[in-house]
Amino acid sequence: MEIFQNLLSIIxxxxxxxxxxxxxxxLIIFGLFRIVRETRAVQLLKGLLLLFAxxxxxxLFGLVMLSGLLRAFFEASVVIIAIxxxxxxxxxxxxxxxxxxxxxxxxxxxxxxxxxxxxxxxKSIEDAADTSVLFSRSKTGALMVFERETMLSxxxxxxTIIDASTSVxxxxxxxxxxxxxxxxxxxxxxxxxYAAGCILPLTGNKxxxxxxxxxxxxxxxxxxxxxxxxxIVSEETGVISLAVNGELTRDYNRESLVKRLSVLLLNDxxxxxKTRRILRGRKKQ
Numbered sequence: 001m002e003i004f005q006n007l008l009s010i011i012x013x014x015x016x017x018x019x020x021x022x023x024x025x026x027l028i029i030f031g032l033f034r035i036v037r038e039t040r041a042v043q044l045l046k047g048l049l050l051l052f053a054x055x056x057x058x059x060l061f062g063l064v065m066l067s068g069l070l071r072a073f074f075e076a077s078v079v080i081i082a083i084x085x086x087x088x089x090x091x092x093x094x095x096x097x098x099x100x101x102x103x104x105x106x107x108x109x110x111x112x113x114x115x116x117x118x119x120x121x122x123k124s125i126e127d128a129a130d131t132s133v134l135f136s137r138s139k140t141g142a143l144m145v146f147e148r149e150t151m152l153s154x155x156x157x158x159x160t161i162i163d164a165s166t167s168v169x170x171x172x173x174x175x176x177x178x179x180x181x182x183x184x185x186x187x188x189x190x191x192x193x194y195a196a197g198c199i200l201p202l203t204g205n206k207x208x209x210x211x212x213x214x215x216x217x218x219x220x221x222x223x224x225x226x227x228x229x230x231x232i233v234s235e236e237t238g239v240i241s242l243a244v245n246g247e248l249t250r251d252y253n254r255e256s257l258v259k260r261l262s263v264l265l266l267n268d269x270x271x272x273x274k275t276r277r278i279l280r281g282r283k284k285q
Contacts, residue, residue, distance in 0.1 A: 048077075048081075051070060051073070052074070054066070054070065055067060055070035055071070055074065058070065117190060117191065118266060119191075120165075120190060120191025120192060121190070121191040121265055121266060122191075122262070122266070123165075123166060123191060124146075124166040124188050124191040124192070124193075125258055125261045125262060125265065125266075126258060127166040127167055127168055127171065128144055128146075128166070128171070128188070128231055128257075128261070129254045129257045129258045129261070130168050130254070131168050131171040131172065131175075132231060132233050132240045132252075132254075132257060133240075133253070133254045134168070134172070135175065135233040135238070136233055136238040136239070136240055137238065138238075139234075139235055139236070139237070139238045140175055140176075140177065140233065140235065141175065141177075141182075141215055141233060141234065141235030142171070142175045142186075142231070142232070142233040143184070143185040143186065143200070143215050143218065143219060143230070143231070143232055143233075144171075144185070144186050144188060144230070144231040144232075145185050145186065145187045145188065145198070145200070145219075145222060145228050145229075145230050145231075146188050146228060146229040146230070146231070146261070146264075146265055147187055147188065147189045147190075147194070147228055148226075148227045148228060148229065148264075148265065149227055150226035150227045150228065152187055152189075152222075152226060152228065155185075155187065155195075155198050155199070155200065155222065156187050156194055156195035156198055158184075158197075158198050158199040159181070159184050159185075159187070159195045159196055159197035159198035159199070160181060160195060160196055160197050161194065161195050162193050162194065162195060162196055163192060163193070163194055163195075164192065164193050165192060165193070166188065166191070166192065166193050170193060171186070171193075174186060174193075174196045174197075180197070181196040181197035182197075183197070184196065184197035184198045184199060185197075185198045185199075185200050185218065185219075185222075185230075186198070200218035200219070200221055200222045201218070201221040201222060201225060202214070202217045202218055202220075202221045203217050203218075203220035203221040203224060203246070204221070204224070205220065205224070205246065208220060212248075213234075213235075213236070215232055215234070215235070216232055216234070216241065216243070216248065219232045219241075219243035219248070220243050220246055220248060222243075223243040223244055223245055223246055223247075224245070224246040227245070229242060229243075229244050229261065229264045229265060230242065230243040230244070231257075231261075239251060240252040240253070240257060242257075242260060242261075242264075244264065
């Protein structure tokens, strides 16, 4: 009875702001867990928990030197965690900065450009799909990066700025195997070919298929570091692939490619079962 009364008295002291405070902390912890649970950072987190357990036991049994050393380590833990989890923290902040809420908010200020922008993007999708089919038949390698909310100006600076309307002929000239820009990636921004011959960072994922070449590894790398949608045509096999959020989906034809790019770039409804089966199929990591 006394325990119940004590619990009731504690509950009476809780205010609305305390509930909000607890919910916010819970959301932050849940978000951090989602970020690290499928990355190598989860192993580092386990190591930190092990060190904390050792520190607790050393303090309990009076191991002065060990507990003092670990105490100094944990006092500097903010800097250490920032260094160790830098990729995950960067990814989390990037995701926060490109949420749909911000996108909808800023779209209120560009009503006059929406129709024109959508037409350009749809044309770039169709041009890229037509080019990919031709390249697939001739086994011509290609790497096209569709920029979304994360700006890739630093990547574009490694290549040549073009800023031209897309076309099959233009893509054909750029990726022709004797052209000076064919080895790099082309960046498509707002439905226009913004830059070509760009150098992309390679993926840091050690578990990717060993059969994947540099072109596919570069596509995975930029998709891990940004929200870009990357289109790849294999020079060896002619297979058309897409890299999004560090995952690779393969074996696209023109129809499924146009539909998937429309979903990713224009938020079109995806109602084609054949496209969904392809996306649920082989994923190369």
